[in-house]
Amino acid sequence: MKVCKFGGTSLASAEQFRKVANIVLADDERKIVVVSAPGKRNKPDTKVTDLLIAYADATLGGADGEDVRQSILSRFAEIVDDLGLPREELDTIASILTARSAGDRSHRERYTDSIKALGEEFSARLLAAYMRKEGHDFIYVDPKDAGLVLSDEPGNAQVLPESYERLRPLRDSASRIIFPGFYGYAKNGNLVAFPRGGSDITGAILAAAVQADVYENFTDVDNVFAADPRVVERPAAIHEMTYAEMRELSYAGFSVLHDEALQPAFNAKIPVHIRNTNNPESRGTLISLERHNQELPVVGVAGSTDFCAIFLSKYLMNREKGFGRRLLQIIEDAGLSYEHMPSGIDHVSVILKESTFTPDVEERVLNRIREELQPDKLLVRRGIALIMIVGDGMTQQIGIAKRATGALADSSVNLEMINQGASENSIMFGIRKDDLNKAIVALHNVFFHE
Ligand SMILES: Nc1ncnc2c1ncn2[C@@H]1O[C@H](COP(=O)(O)OP(=O)(O)O)[C@@H](O)[C@H]1O
Ligand SMILES: N[C@@H](CC(=O)OP(=O)(O)O)C(=O)O
Structure with missing residues (x-):
C-alpha cells in the first residue's frame, strides 16, 4: 500500500486536481492521499494558506476581511466550476469559513490555526467529491475522527506517539481515503497546525501508521537537486539519498520536503519517494536508509539566513x-532554543535564530552573561547565513573541506565560522547573509560541475 501526498502546487487549479486524480487512479495501491491547500498557480500568485492567514489577521484586527474572504472563495469557486462539481460544494465551503471566523478569537495563534487549516480541509473535500463524481469510491477523512493527536502548540504542533496506533485502522478502510494535511487536534480538542509546509509531516505520519510500502511525496520538480534550483542554474539531479542526508539538507534550507517529515518515515523504515505531479514518468528521488551510489561524497548544498551568534571568550574557560x-x-531562561554551539578552548559561540533574538531579549541575555559568567569578550553578530554541504561519510574523505573553503575563497566569500559537528555527514559554514547565494553557487559548482 502507498501513501501519497500532493503539495500546494499540485493542487493549485482544477487542471492540477485532474492530474492528481489521474496519478492516484493509475495505481490501486495509492490508498491514502494527503493533500495541501491550493498553492501558487504562477509566480506572483498567493497560496490559499497565506490568504487564510491574511483573513485571520484582518478579522483579529476588527475588520470584516471581506476582500480577502472573496479571494479565498473565488479560488475554490474556480476549482468547483472547472471540475464540474455542484455549486453546493462551494456553499458548504463558504458556510464552514463563516462559522470558523465566528469562533473564539481570544487566543490569536489558536484562532489563526483554526482558519489557516481550512485550505487543506477544502482541498480534501473537493478532491473526494471529484473522485466520487467520476465514479470512484473515495471518502474524506477528518483528522479528528481518524485520531491524529498533536501537542497543543499552535502553529508548531508535534505528533503524539499514540496517534500511530489510532491511525492504523485506516489501513483497512474499504474506501480509498483523502486526508487533509497540515493539522490535527490536541487532546483538549483544539485544532492545531504543524509548522508551515507541514502537510509533508502528515503524509509521513500516516505512512508510518499504516506501514505503507512507500511514502510518495508529489511536488513540482522532477527530483531533488543538489542545490536550490531557484539559486543555481541547472543544478545536478540527485536520485538517491539517505534519511540522514535529507534531514540535514531540509533543515539547512531545501524547502522541497519538511525536515520534520523524515523522522516518522525513518522510524518506520518507509522509503520516501519525491515525485513530480507535472511529470509523473520522471524517476524522482528515493530517500531511504542507504544509497547504492556511494561515489558521491557530497549530495547537496543548502543554506538559509536568519541566524545570529553570541560570541564569548574567557581565558581558561x-x-x-x-x-x-x-x-x-x-x-x-530567555525562552530561546539554540541551533549550534561551536567552541574552542577559550571561546564559544551560540548560534540562534535571529528572529527570536529580539533587542530586548538580547539586552536581558547579555546582562546575565556579563554578570554570571564574566567573559573577557562578549559580542553579538547578526545577519549570519549558515550553509551546509552534506554527504554520508564525507568527513572521512580527505580534501572535502579544502575544496569547499577554496571555492568560497575564490568567490570572495568571507568565512566567519566552520563547524564539522559530530554527525560526520555535514560541514557547516557561517557567512554573511548577503553572500548566501554566491556561496551556494560556488559550493555546488565545485562538487558537481568540476
Ligand atoms: N534542492 C532542491 N531540490 C528541488 N527543489 C527544491 C530544492 N530546494 C528548494 N526547492 C524548491 O522546492 C519547491 C517544492 O517545494 P514546495 O514549494 O514546498 O512544494 P509543494 O507545493 O509541492 O509542497 C520546488 O519548486 C523548488 O523550487
Ligand atoms: N498549506 C500549508 C501546508 C503545506 O504543507 O503546504 P505545501 O505542501 O504547499 O508546502 C502551507 O502553505 O504551509
Missing part, C-alpha cells in the same frame, strides 16, 4: 566547570 551549562541555562 575550558577549566571552568559548568560554564556551558550556565550559558545554556541563560539561553533557556
Whole structure:
C-alpha cells in the first residue's frame, strides 16, 4: 500500500486536481492521499494558506476581511466550476469559513490555526467529491475522527506517539481515503497546525501508521537537486539519498520536503519517494536508509539566513566547570532554543535564530552573561547565513573541506565560522547573509560541475 501526498502546487487549479486524480487512479495501491491547500498557480500568485492567514489577521484586527474572504472563495469557486462539481460544494465551503471566523478569537495563534487549516480541509473535500463524481469510491477523512493527536502548540504542533496506533485502522478502510494535511487536534480538542509546509509531516505520519510500502511525496520538480534550483542554474539531479542526508539538507534550507517529515518515515523504515505531479514518468528521488551510489561524497548544498551568534571568550574557560551549562541555562531562561554551539578552548559561540533574538531579549541575555559568567569578550553578530554541504561519510574523505573553503575563497566569500559537528555527514559554514547565494553557487559548482 502507498501513501501519497500532493503539495500546494499540485493542487493549485482544477487542471492540477485532474492530474492528481489521474496519478492516484493509475495505481490501486495509492490508498491514502494527503493533500495541501491550493498553492501558487504562477509566480506572483498567493497560496490559499497565506490568504487564510491574511483573513485571520484582518478579522483579529476588527475588520470584516471581506476582500480577502472573496479571494479565498473565488479560488475554490474556480476549482468547483472547472471540475464540474455542484455549486453546493462551494456553499458548504463558504458556510464552514463563516462559522470558523465566528469562533473564539481570544487566543490569536489558536484562532489563526483554526482558519489557516481550512485550505487543506477544502482541498480534501473537493478532491473526494471529484473522485466520487467520476465514479470512484473515495471518502474524506477528518483528522479528528481518524485520531491524529498533536501537542497543543499552535502553529508548531508535534505528533503524539499514540496517534500511530489510532491511525492504523485506516489501513483497512474499504474506501480509498483523502486526508487533509497540515493539522490535527490536541487532546483538549483544539485544532492545531504543524509548522508551515507541514502537510509533508502528515503524509509521513500516516505512512508510518499504516506501514505503507512507500511514502510518495508529489511536488513540482522532477527530483531533488543538489542545490536550490531557484539559486543555481541547472543544478545536478540527485536520485538517491539517505534519511540522514535529507534531514540535514531540509533543515539547512531545501524547502522541497519538511525536515520534520523524515523522522516518522525513518522510524518506520518507509522509503520516501519525491515525485513530480507535472511529470509523473520522471524517476524522482528515493530517500531511504542507504544509497547504492556511494561515489558521491557530497549530495547537496543548502543554506538559509536568519541566524545570529553570541560570541564569548574567557581565558581558561575550558577549566571552568559548568560554564556551558550556565550559558545554556541563560539561553533557556530567555525562552530561546539554540541551533549550534561551536567552541574552542577559550571561546564559544551560540548560534540562534535571529528572529527570536529580539533587542530586548538580547539586552536581558547579555546582562546575565556579563554578570554570571564574566567573559573577557562578549559580542553579538547578526545577519549570519549558515550553509551546509552534506554527504554520508564525507568527513572521512580527505580534501572535502579544502575544496569547499577554496571555492568560497575564490568567490570572495568571507568565512566567519566552520563547524564539522559530530554527525560526520555535514560541514557547516557561517557567512554573511548577503553572500548566501554566491556561496551556494560556488559550493555546488565545485562538487558537481568540476
Ligand atoms: N534542492 C532542491 N531540490 C528541488 N527543489 C527544491 C530544492 N530546494 C528548494 N526547492 C524548491 O522546492 C519547491 C517544492 O517545494 P514546495 O514549494 O514546498 O512544494 P509543494 O507545493 O509541492 O509542497 C520546488 O519548486 C523548488 O523550487
Ligand atoms: N498549506 C500549508 C501546508 C503545506 O504543507 O503546504 P505545501 O505542501 O504547499 O508546502 C502551507 O502553505 O504551509
